[in-house]
Amino acid sequence: xxxxxxxxxxxxxxxxxxxxxxxxxxxxxxxxxxxxxxxxxxxxxxxxxxxxxxxxxxxxxxxxxxxxxxxxxxxxxxxxxxxxxxxxxxxxxxxxxxxxxxxxxxxxxxxxxxxxxxxxxxxxxxxxxxxxxxxxxxxxxxxxxxxxxxxxxxxxxxxxxxxxxxxxxxxxxxxxxxxxxxxxxxxxxxxxxxxxxxxxxxxxxxxxxxxxxxxxxxxxxxxxxxxxxxxxxxxxxxxxxxxxxxxxxxxxxxxxxxxxxxxxxxxxxxxxxxxxxxxxxxxxxxxxxxxxxxxxxxxxxxxxxxxxxxxxxxxxxxxxxxxxxxxxxxxxxxxxxxxxxxxxxxxxxxxxxxxxxxxxxxxxxxxxxxxxxxxxxxxxxxxxxxxxxxxx
Amino acid sequence: xxxxxxxxxxxxxxxxxxxxxxxxxxxxxxxxxxxxxxxxxxxxxxxxxxxxxxxxxxxxxxxxxxxxxxxxxxxxxxxxxxxxxxxxxxxxxxxxxxxxxxxxxxxxxxxxxxxxxxxxxxxxxxxxxxxxxxxxxxxxxxxxxxxxxxxxxxxxxxxxxxxxxxxxxxxxxxxxxxxxxxxxxxxxxxxxxxxxxxxxxxxxxxxxxxxxxxxxxxxxxxxxxxxxxxxxxx
Numbered sequence: 059x060x061x062x063x064x065x066x067x068x069x070x071x072x073x074x075x076x077x078x079x080x081x082x083x084x085x086x087x088x089x090x091x092x093x094x095x096x097x098x099x100x101x102x103x104x105x106x107x108x109x110x111x112x113x114x115x116x117x118x119x120x121x122x123x124x125x126x127x128x129x130x131x132x133x134x135x136x137x138x139x140x141x142x143x144x145x146x147x148x149x150x151x152x153x154x155x156x157x158x159x160x161x162x163x164x165x166x167x168x169x170x171x172x173x174x175x176x177x178x179x180x181x182x183x184x185x186x187x188x189x190x191x192x193x194x195x196x197x198x199x200x201x202x203x204x205x206x207x208x209x210x211x212x213x214x215x216x217x218x219x220x221x222x223x224x225x226x227x228x229x230x231x232x233x234x235x236x237x238x239x240x241x242x243x244x245x246x247x248x249x250x251x252x253x254x255x256x257x258x259x260x261x262x263x264x265x266x267x268x269x270x271x272x273x274x275x276x277x278x279x280x281x282x283x284x285x286x287x288x289x290x291x292x293x294x295x296x297x298x299x300x301x302x303x304x305x306x307x308x309x310x311x312x313x314x315x316x317x318x319x320x321x322x323x324x325x326x327x328x329x330x331x332x333x334x335x336x337x338x339x340x341x342x343x344x345x346x347x348x349x350x351x352x353x354x355x356x357x358x359x360x361x362x363x364x365x366x367x368x369x370x371x372x373x374x375x376x377x378x379x380x381x382x383x384x385x386x387x388x389x390x391x392x393x394x395x396x397x398x399x400x401x402x403x404x405x406x407x408x409x410x411x412x413x414x415x416x417x418x419x420x421x422x423x424x425x426x427x428x429x430x431x432x433x434x435x436x437x438x439x440x441x442x443x444x445x446x447x448x449x450x
Numbered sequence: 451x452x453x454x455x456x457x458x459x460x461x462x463x464x465x466x467x468x469x470x471x472x473x474x475x476x477x478x479x480x481x482x483x484x485x486x487x488x489x490x491x492x493x494x495x496x497x498x499x500x501x502x503x504x505x506x507x508x509x510x511x512x513x514x515x516x517x518x519x520x521x522x523x524x525x526x527x528x529x530x531x532x533x534x535x536x537x538x539x540x541x542x543x544x545x546x547x548x549x550x551x552x553x554x555x556x557x558x559x560x561x562x563x564x565x566x567x568x569x570x571x572x573x574x575x576x577x578x579x580x581x582x583x584x585x586x587x588x589x590x591x592x593x594x595x596x597x598x599x600x601x602x603x604x605x606x607x608x609x610x611x612x613x614x615x616x617x618x619x620x621x622x623x624x625x626x627x628x629x630x631x632x633x634x635x636x637x638x639x640x641x642x643x644x645x646x647x648x649x650x651x652x653x654x655x656x657x658x659x660x661x662x663x664x665x666x667x668x669x670x671x672x673x674x675x676x677x678x679x680x681x682x683x684x
Binding site for chain 1: 471481509511512530531536538539540544545546552553554555559562563565567568571573574579589595609610612613
């Protein structure tokens with residue numbers, strides 16, 4: 059006989075009530091665990107994503123900063139463009155090491171929309187990790203396929219596009235041909251999902267002759283990034299965004315949502331705690347005579363207190379452990395679900411399980427258990443044995 | 451014939467007064483009495499005579515208003531609550547009319563419980579021994595719902611003996627049992643008494659009291675009679 063066996067005996071006698079209390083705590087814990095895990099995964103994923111851009115400053119046309127951000131992160135709709143001349147102006151800034159112009163858009167192929175990015179050789183200065191099988195697009199109409207994109211084509215059309223094959227694509231209702239000259243090996247970034255062509259080809263396809271959507275900039279001296287940023291910003295109609303700023307903005311956006319969720323979760327935990335407290339109070343009312351008996355046969359106040367505190371903690375610990383298990387599953391599924399609803403998502407999975415979340419999801423319910431069982435346990439401990447034994 | 455230090459219970463001018471609303475209830479009005487080690491005593495008296503109050507005081511569940519009370523040679527007046535609990539746990543065994551077993555625990559676990567509270571977590575062997583002694587060797591792993599009234603009271607008696615008390619307090623122990631079962635429970639108590647445990651038994655039943663060597667009658671918080679007699683062995 060030990061504390062555990064007595065507590066277990068107590069919890070077991072009202073199975074449904076105990077189960078419901080555990081469930082209440084488990085649901086709140088699952089939500090807490092999932093939120094913390096996904097937030098960590100999201101931040102880490104975003105950081106990796108922005109790293110994979112290679113650029114430290116991105117120059118876009120003046121406009122809504124969130125639109126600009128969307129352009130940078132997902133190559134979305136083009137809100138405004140910059141004249142090509144701006145590239146040279148940027149290159150003349152002393153601290154700029156390289157400036158790579160981009161034109162984005164989408165083409166239709168096999169009834170799906172695919173991102174198309176027009177680039178120059180400068181892009182290779184930024185993305186030194188790129189490995190292209192075949193060669194870089196040099197001539198009009200030539201294209202390099204991201205490895206995932208190539209696999210998607212193979213899956214849809216039944217044939218794997220080889221170097222030298224042609225794609226009959228559609229841009230803005232006009233049919234045109236793209237010739238595959240290379241396949242980009244896996245980078246683990248959104249580049250894997252894109253098609254790259256020459257800047258000129260993209261400009262023609264999207265009717266953006268002489269214009270660029272963004273210029274990706276690397277600086278020589280990272281310590282003088284702010285000055286470089288100011289210099290770029292000073293150019294007419296140019297808005298400069300640093301990668302850290304983008305990350306910060308995203309984090310702020312996410313944080314607002316998170317704070318709201320966290321409040322909801324805290325309310326859920328409080329409700330779970332009240333449920334536990336109610337369960338414990340009912341237990342103590344029902345077992346008043348038993349408590350009197352325990353005291354008569356020699357249980358001290360402290361022993362009675364410990365017994366009922368442990369019962370409450372047992373409920374919350376069980377809820378916490380179930381919550382962690384359910385939270386792990388929810389976290390791994392959460393990546394897939396989030397990617398359907400949230401537009402700005404990193405390519406890598408955000409569903410990573412953090413130790414911080416595991417510890418939090420055990421410690422917080424335990425604390426809830428202590429707080430909610432404290433009063434019932436104190437009441438049980440201070441029952442007068444004579445009165446308690448008389449209780450029917 | 452008994453020297454004072456042999457008495458397991460010693461009380462002098464013991465009074466207990468309750469406040470019930472504005473009214474003062476004089477439950478005990480000065481009782482001087484002693485119980486020697488190994489005695490078997492019945493307390494008789496109508497309801498309201500102070501039987502329960504007296505049992506609560508002897509059982510260390512309550513404190514007297516005035517007078518002295520010593521249990522197992524220790525004066526109760528100066529004990530802290532913790533000391534009272536420990537003294538109760540180690541000196542007194544309780545048997546109740548309604549048995550009061552924990553319904554979700556087996557007979558064995560019920561008997562182990564007092565030893566757990568006494569910090570003897572491995573009381574399994576002693577609990578088995580005690581259950582065997584009360585004749586429940588085959589029913590140790592049964593839950594209270596699977597036991598008859600007589601069996602329940604036997605488990606309760608085994609539980610009361612768990613920490614080796616010098617006094618067993620039995621409040622109407624046969625009150626919920628039919629005559630035949632009551633007799634066998636009484637026989638068991640006799641046997642326990644013969645092994646050296648003093649028993650103080652409260653009853654309404656004069657026939658049961660007739661079987662007990664010393665009978666104390668309470669009335670209106672005072673001791674009315676204290677009769678000792680020879681009982682032939684059954």
